[in-house]
Amino acid sequence: MKEKKKRFKHEHGSSFSVDYYAYASHMRSWNAGFKVLFSIISLLICIACNNLFVSLAVIFFMGFLTVAVGGLDLHHYIMMLLVPIVFLIFGTIAIAIGFSMRPVGQYHVHFLNLFYIYWSKASLLKAGGLVFKALGAVSALYMMTLTTPLSEIIAVLRKAHIPKLIIELMNMIYRYIFIMIDTHSRMKNSAESRLGYCDFKTSCYSFGQVASNLLVVSLKRGNNYYNALEARCYDGDLRFLEEEKPLKAGQIVMAVIFIVVLLLIWFFTR
Secondary structure, eight states: OOOOOOOBOOOSSSOOOHHHHHHHOTTTTSOHHHHHHHHHHHHHHHHHHOOHHHHHHHHHHHHHIIIIITOBOHHHHHHHHHHHHHHHHHHHHHHHEEEESSOOSSEEEEETTTEEEEEOHHHHHHHHHHHHHHHHHHHHHHHHHTTSOHHHHHHHHHHTTOOHHHHHHHHHHHHHHHHHHHHHHHHHHHHHHTTTTSSHHHHHHHHHHHHHHHHHHHHHHHHHHHHHHHHTTOOSOOOOOOOOOOOOHHHHHHHHHHHHHHHHHHHHHO
16 A cells, blocks of 8 residues: 655744745646746736636636645645735725715615715625635745745746846845744744743733844844855855756646636636
8 A cells, every 4th residue: 555645734933934835845846947837827817817717717726736736734725825815805895895975886884874885796796806816816826936946936037037136136035034034933932931921011021022133133144144155155146956857748738738728718708
């Protein structure tokens, strides 16, 4: 009996690392250029078609690749999707509802006898379509970032002749964000081990101490990382060892079938 592949989880600390998921993904052996191109094409189709069913197909298929094929824990994937979902819900409220001093629209509620909150089926459908379209685009990018390490994405961008300055800034900013996340996680764990969050007053004090020291400590760690680069003859150009990952015919067939299915869904439901 063959042993089943175990799903990976990241439990140490209170923060997660996108790079951890990418390096542990079962899809890491896939060609990086293929994954980047496939996710971008799916994203563009999702936005260009502006179709609810196309968006749903992208969301479910990209989630299937990331979770079932890549091995990411479903709970972690859903928790990461909740971040853009919350922003999207608040961002589309202005599209779904309106305010008026008079009763207008298909549905309305008289709020505190001051004004009317109104909405219609068309506005709700428009807001819902926008949310799912954005989630489709996000899920396509999640598939790329959660299965492809940053070094490989940078290598693909370099081959695509993206300006060197943009690539270097992207890499530095990305690394520094996770330096700050890791620093905050360490400081919070240290405070918790000293009962720094045992009651509300102590929690407020600990939060203030962590917040005030976070930038200083992060800058110090960032400077140490830069010194490490300088000690290794850093000349302004970050170079990574690139692993050869051949493009397989099955992956191309899968991508072509999926894109054709998306176009057929759009054609028959427009």
